[in-house]
Amino acid sequence: MFAEGKRQDLPSQVTSKPIYKLGGDMAKKRDTKPEDHKSQETTSVGRRKFLQGGVAAGVGAAALGGCAATSSGQRTSPDGMRWDYEVDVVVVGSGASGLPCAIRARDAGLTVLVIDQNFDIGGKMLHSGAQISLGGGDPCQLRDIAGQGDKEGFLKVPPLHKPPDMTEDTDFLFRDITDWSVLDLGGNAPYRYNDREMHRAWADNCPATRQFLMDNYVRFSRIQGTHGTGGVARARRATAFLMLGDKTDIKAGTVTRQDAGIQGKSSSHFAPRFMDSAAKWAGPGAVYNGAALTRGLEFSAREKGIQFMLNRKMTEIVREQPFAGRVLGVRASYSPRFAPGTKTRLESYWQNGNIDERRATITIRARKSLMIGSGGHTANPQLRSMFYPAFNEPAFVSSGWALLGPHGGDGSGIVAGMRIGANLAGMQQNLGITQSFHIPPRLATRDSYTDMLPGHPTFPFRRSTGISLGTSSYEHLIAVNQVGKRFYNELDVAQRYLSPIWPGGPRAGVPLHSLQHVQGDWRNCSREWVRKMYNGNASLDAAVAMNEGSQAPHFYSGPLWAIFDRGTIERDNWDIGAPFTADNGYFFSADTIEELVRKIEKGHEFQRVPLKYLSETVRRWNSYVDKGADPDFGRGKDAPMHKIDKPPFYAAAICPVWHDSYGGLRINGKGQVLDTQGAVIPGLYSGGEASGGGNQHGLGRALAHGYIAGSSIARERA
Amino acid sequence: MKSALAVDLALKDATQNSASDQQAQCTPELHAVALTVWDVPPTTASGERFTVSVGARCSVGCDLAGRELTIVDHNGLRAGMVKLGGDVCPGTEALYFARIEVSAPLEAGSHPWEARMAGWETAPPHACGSFTLMVRVVPTPDCVVTVKVFDREKQTPIAGARVVMHPYRALTDDSGIARVNVVKGPYDILVSRSHYLPTCVGVDVTADMISSAALDADRPWAPPDEDHA
Numbered sequence: 001m002f003a004e005g006k007r008q009d010l011p012s013q014v015t016s017k018p019i020y021k022l023g024g025d026m027a028k029k030r031d032t033k034p035e036d037h038k039s040q041e042t043t044s045v046g047r048r049k050f051l052q053g054g055v056a057a058g059v060g061a062a063a064l065g066g067c068a069a070t071s072s073g074q075r076t077s078p079d080g081m082r083w084d085y086e087v088d089v090v091v092v093g094s095g096a097s098g099l100p101c102a103i104r105a106r107d108a109g110l111t112v113l114v115i116d117q118n119f120d121i122g123g124k125m126l127h128s129g130a131q132i133s134l135g136g137g138d139p140c141q142l143r144d145i146a147g148q149g150d151k152e153g154f155l156k157v158p159p160l161h162k163p164p165d166m167t168e169d170t171d172f173l174f175r176d177i178t179d180w181s182v183l184d185l186g187g188n189a190p191y192r193y194n195d196r197e198m199h200r201a202w203a204d205n206c207p208a209t210r211q212f213l214m215d216n217y218v219r220f221s222r223i224q225g226t227h228g229t230g231g232v233a234r235a236r237r238a239t240a241f242l243m244l245g246d247k248t249d250i251k252a253g254t255v256t257r258q259d260a261g262i263q264g265k266s267s268s269h270f271a272p273r274f275m276d277s278a279a280k281w282a283g284p285g286a287v288y289n290g291a292a293l294t295r296g297l298e299f300s301a302r303e304k305g306i307q308f309m310l311n312r313k314m315t316e317i318v319r320e321q322p323f324a325g326r327v328l329g330v331r332a333s334y335s336p337r338f339a340p341g342t343k344t345r346l347e348s349y350w351q352n353g354n355i356d357e358r359r360a361t362i363t364i365r366a367r368k369s370l371m372i373g374s375g376g377h378t379a380n381p382q383l384r385s386m387f388y389p390a391f392n393e394p395a396f397v398s399s400g401w402a403l404l405g406p407h408g409g410d411g412s413g414i415v416a417g418m419r420i421g422a423n424l425a426g427m428q429q430n431l432g433i434t435q436s437f438h439i440p441p442r443l444a445t446r447d448s449y450t451d452m453l454p455g456h457p458t459f460p461f462r463r464s465t466g467i468s469l470g471t472s473s474y475e476h477l478i479a480v481n482q483v484g485k486r487f488y489n490e491l492d493v494a495q496r497y498l499s500p501i502w503p504g505g506p507r508a509g510v511p512l513h514s515l516q517h518v519q520g521d522w523r524n525c526s527r528e529w530v531r532k533m534y535n536g537n538a539s540l541d542a543a544v545a546m547n548e549g550s551q552a553p554h555f556y557s558g559p560l561w562a563i564f565d566r567g568t569i570e571r572d573n574w575d576i577g578a579p580f581t582a583d584n585g586y587f588f589s590a591d592t593i594e595e596l597v598r599k600i601e602k603g604h605e606f607q608r609v610p611l612k613y614l615s616e617t618v619r620r621w622n623s624y625v626d627k628g629a630d631p632d633f634g635r636g637k638d639a640p641m642h643k644i645d646k647p648p649f650y651a652a653a654i655c656p657v658w659h660d661s662y663g664g665l666r667i668n669g670k671g672q673v674l675d676t677q678g679a680v681i682p683g684l685y686s687g688g689e690a691s692g693g694g695n696q697h698g699l700g701r702a703l704a705h706g707y708i709a710g711s712s713i714a715r716e717r718a
Numbered sequence: 719m720k721s722a723l724a725v726d727l728a729l730k731d732a733t734q735n736s737a738s739d740q741q742a743q744c745t746p747e748l749h750a751v752a753l754t755v756w757d758v759p760p761t762t763a764s765g766e767r768f769t770v771s772v773g774a775r776c777s778v779g780c781d782l783a784g785r786e787l788t789i790v791d792h793n794g795l796r797a798g799m800v801k802l803g804g805d806v807c808p809g810t811e812a813l814y815f816a817r818i819e820v821s822a823p824l825e826a827g828s829h830p831w832e833a834r835m836a837g838w839e840t841a842p843p844h845a846c847g848s849f850t851l852m853v854r855v856v857p858t859p860d861c862v863v864t865v866k867v868f869d870r871e872k873q874t875p876i877a878g879a880r881v882v883m884h885p886y887r888a889l890t891d892d893s894g895i896a897r898v899n900v901v902k903g904p905y906d907i908l909v910s911r912s913h914y915l916p917t918c919v920g921v922d923v924t925a926d927m928i929s930s931a932a933l934d935a936d937r938p939w940a941p942p943d944e945d946h947a
Contacts, residue, residue, distance in 0.1 A: 469939070470936035472915050592754060638916060640909075647810050
């Protein structure tokens with residue numbers, strides 16, 4: 001396997017002593033300010049070290065006239081609750097909204113504890129593509145408009161767009177992302193239903209968010225277009241990158257080849273996905289993905305003294321009254337993950353600043369604010385089926401399933417908010433947006449979205465990277481449902497149309513290109529235009545539809561299978577060896593179709609009913625190939641058809657995936673959570689996929705939400 | 719289709735099973751045999767000799783080396799016979815296989831043929847197996863359609879592209895050219911190649927002709943995060 005290189009140490013001025021640990025072996029402590037840390041020693045790691053450090057810090061704190069503390073096992077606060085920990089700000093979730101919020105609050109001098117259900121930092125941000133669409137005249141746009149480079153001299157490519165294509169202000173951006181008239185190729189309106197107050201704030205904060213990220217070790221490529229639902233009329237996307245170097249050094253902006261991963265072979269603990277080349281957008285030697293973004297922010301957070309309690313799942317928001325009063329803190333349970341088949345607990349990549357708390361359940365008081373950045377509901381079949389009943393099927397998982405673990409994307413923040421009276425928003429916005437749920441063309445792995453390779457600690461949970469195909473490769477297979485019947489034209493099964501993004505034009509569902517696009521123009525959605533551009537595709541809906549194996553009361557649609565043969569492998573050069581496939585129940589080979597059926601029925605965890613039609617389906621398909629026409633689904637007019645007759649025969653799982661969450665806690669322009677009367681729930685903030693009302697794909701939404709919430713918390717009077 | 723032997727054995731097996739558990743444990747179980755046939759050419763000329771691959775697999779993986787397999791034509795006449803080899807088909811666990819040469823029928827059309835393997839009683843007993851294959855005999859082609867396949871963006875020839883004018887098939891050579899011998903008539907020319915989007919163009923072939931197909935690259939799939947317009 002792949003030995004891990006020596007990890008970068010955090011600098012010596014880092015501290016992690018700003019939090020009350022309210023226990024019998026604790027002396028008085030108080031919070032410290034960032035400036036205090038620079039004279040302190042490096043960090044605790046485990047609980048014991050933390051406690052030792054706490055004593056020393058407490059002495060200093062007392063001299064500074066710090067806050068009250070207790071030497072009892074728990075502290076009973078004036079609110080009557082007994083708390084195990086106490087801090088100014090508790091952030092739930094260390095992902096794209098939680099981490100910026102934490103840093104922003106810490107920058108304001110507040111003590112911050114981030115808890116996360118997983119063993120490492122980053123949530124879905126870590127496995128993302130680090131494509132960040134902001135805009136409104138953000139620093140990257142301004143840099144490119146001026147033809148300037150970056151301060152470190154990493155950017156070696158000139159700006160990719162002409163200045164007018166990047167020139168805008170926040171008013172223009174706000175109009176763009178709330179444009180009622182823009183449709184996608186499926187006739188859906190991605191911007192129409194965006195919450196006005198929330199997106200006004202989002203647009204207003206985009207420039208500052210970009211600068212904030214750059215100030216916290218995030219390096220950005222040139223602006224290159226815009227990505228899904230990031231607006232259509234200007235180029236706004238920049239990608240986080242690092243430079244390949246001799247060592248992984250966030251301050252220097254470098255990452256080793258080993259940590260960046262080796263294409264087709266390995267990823268690393270640092271980067272769960274291979275960091276691909278960003279040469280086109282940044283320069284030779286630049287590599288990108290969510291690791292470049294996450295590790296930069298994480299490094300900064302730890303450097304600034306933010307503490308992390310990982311393996312800790314928030315189970316309850318504590319409020320003064322069940323549906324009234326201020327939010328006081330959280331109750332959280334221990335949620336460790338262990339390497340499959342072992343008792344070895346998974347640990348975070350960096351551990352400086354971690355609090356190793358292993359009690360089953362603890363309480364944490366948030367003296368000032370609680371921020372819910374715990375992510376969406378992508379992995380919760382009960383919540384998902386509120387939007388789309390067919391997605392009650394537990395076989396289908398969230399993107400990043402192995403990385404995030406059993407509690408990732410479980411909607412726990414949304415549910416906890418609902419239990420104290422929070423309202424929801426954007427509950428219709430998952431539907432019709434191709435980023436939320438779709439069928440990626442990657443076979444033979446449960447997480448078909450994420451191309452994780454061996455080397456990351458969570459790879460053993462999935463065991464296969466999957467066979468990544470272009471959609472044209474579907475010419476060589478048939479796709480069947482849980483009873484072995486075909487359900488759609490295979491060439492369309494994994495087709496996903498482009499969102500309305502810059503530069504627009506018919507390929508993106510927009511009549512005019514770039515600067516010619518007119519915001520709010522009825523012609524963007526006229527009947528004539530829709531008839532001309534419509535290119536919708538319902539393969540996902542056919543895939544998850546009820547079939548003969550769907551049984552009451554759940555009517556699960558069941559697993560989907562790509563069936564092919566050795567002829568496929570030879571014609572289309574598929575690599576079906578390790579790590580792309582594994583003996584993990586998501587890939588089978590057999591001498592005959594009948595044997596293939598037996599293997600699937602025995603070996604796949606969600607194959608609940610017999611695949612009773614598969615043999616007949618293959619016979620029928622082969623007869624269609626003989627005839628040159630497919631009366632069932634119209635194949636034969638779009639691509640050559642090929643018999644499935646050359647042994648061995650293969651079955652690889654086709655797994656729809658739920659990637660984005662667009663329905664969640666209702667927040668206002670300050671990131672404050674609102675109740676069902678429209679009133680602010682005092683002390684409670686949220687953002688990213690835990691919140692709703694914004695039909696906006698990707699990191700730009702969540703990062704700005706975190707920045708907004710952190711800024712609001714900093715301004716809030718205690 | 720079950721042979722008399724297979725039915726007899728099956729009935730015998732069922733009777734013994736119902737007699738008593740102890741008896742049933744002593745009864746040899748009837749093994750099923752699955753046959754498969756591949757490499758059947760999509761078209762053959764009248765009376766043309768051609769070769770197909772045949773394979774057989776026992777349901778529990780018994781060694782089938784040396785077992786006879788017969789090809790029976792649409793008139794019920796034996797078209798060929800072969801003994802399975804001693805090696806299993808590459809990539810399989812227990813599919814014993816052989817190549818067999820046969821002659822196409824004289825009359826044009828699609829003809830259902832059958833591969834058969836007789837069952838046997840010696841322990842463990844095996845049921846017979848069969849598999850239906852289709853043999854298509856086409857009239858003698860009278861036209862040549864030359865198809866030039868190239869990369870639309872690079873304007874370079876694409877070798878190894880599949881060109882299908884059902885039922886005729888060909889591959890492009892290093893110059894990106896495929897020559898398809900067809901009978902006059904209307905066709906869809908389907909062209910595909912790995913990492914390119916397939917194309918289709920309708921033609922009416924009345925004489926030798928030249929056609930071309932410009933293929934667009936199939937963009938590697940990227941997560942929605944990484945979509946580019």
